[in-house]
Amino acid sequence: MDSLIHFGATLLTMLRDVFPIAAILFGFQALVLRRKINYPARVAMGMVLVLLGLTLFLEGLEMALFPIGRLMAQQLTAPEFIYSSAEAAAAAAVEPVNWIDFLWIYAFAGAIGFATTVAEPALMAVAIKANQVSGGTITVRGLRYAVALGVAVGVAVGAFRIVTGTPLQWFIISGYIVVIIQTIFAPKIIIPLAFDSGGVTTSTVTVPLVAALGLGLAETIPGRSPLLDGFGLIAFASLFPIVAVMAYAQIGEWRAKRLKRRNTQN
């Protein structure tokens, strides 16, 4: 019964979030375009499925994944786990932080970044659309894994940055330079999609878990402020996928060229 009430509450929040979108869509459709929507029953049914689906999805995440994800982020960033002994922990509080001590955290950051991105519904939507539009050359799974790999690297580098305390902007600006150079060489058709995939990765599933990791890390390391250094992981998670998707296309193009060359030689 409790879970039913909880489900109802989540559904209501969902409805509230979706209401402005629906109001804008139908307002313009009715007042400006003055046209009836094609297949209204089908569209209405689809809207119900979207709402129900997202509600179930969020409920399930809240029940199954977020608590344990947050708990693990806390446990991995706890001083007792990072330092083998109390003396080591005491020494670390005085000396500057040694980034090598945090290898498990980078591994976890990368793994959780990858895993949450693969399950991100917004990314799935864009991948489905890209697959349809490209006539199948861009595969749904290929794009999702490329983006997830980008997020993995991004979040791991972001965790490293929190540990070392380097200012965020230097990483981001270097990332921009890499993106600009890649833009010159990457196949033109992938560029808009690559830029888009930066924005879609960080949403429902990724943000809560990655933010928990950032905050936990910033709390544990002496000299880091959770408020100042805890932010910024999401920025990494939206920059690196751009690099990854362009690289995915570049590798694909390079392999196709090599194959062609080999075929003409024979």
Add this chain to the structure above:
Amino acid sequence: MHPADNPLVSHPHKQGRLKSIWHKFRKAVEALTDSALALVPIILVIAVFQLLVLKQPIPNLGKMLWGLLQVLIGLALFVRGLQMALFPIGEEMAYNFVRKGNLWWLLVFAFALGFGTTVAEPALIAVSEEAARIAAMGQVIADTAEAQSSYAIGLRLTVALAVGIALLVGVFRILKGWPVQYLIIGGYFGVVIMTFFAPPEIIGIAYDSGGVTTSTVTVPLVAALGIGLAHTIHGRDPLIDGFGLIAFASLTPMIFVMAFGMLY
């Protein structure tokens, strides 16, 4: 789009009832398998780190499995609903706007969609409240609830404005056929220049605000709108011109939030 999913196409040959039920059943199984595959990595990560690295049991295993089942079904329903409602609506509206031939209304619609969907976005509300707390701690604003709430609302409106303008510019770009990279790289220069002048407390929030603005319902809609426009306007390629709207929506908030931090 798979032809069978396209509501604009009529299906001439009607299948037998039994065949159609079998077809639907197979599609449902496929959808569930797809969402199950999407969840495999996350289950693996949790299992490996919890059991092997942290060496602890998984608490509430039964509850967790029940939750995972919900996630699975939810994801499959969402993807189905996406193809039934969000994609067709976005594309149909793009088509209707182009047919109407009134550019101004299309731009007003783009702005309204960006502003309206962002201003009420829960992730943004959370981030702006967090930002207000930081500002109060850094003595940028007075440490009162009133000052904090006005700062948070100001920030929210700034980000919503930024997303509205992003979609407006993005739609205009599709109409004109400009390459996306020039505008984005121009935006990067904007971000870098602003970074040198913005107060350090706001930089982390500004960079993050780009990522949190685009919600799960907005993304498919905006993607379908862009692709619909590129499909309908003569001479535009859906891949090259249709994508890119979301990129704008995650770039402009960074610049706007840093400007907000400088002005406030």
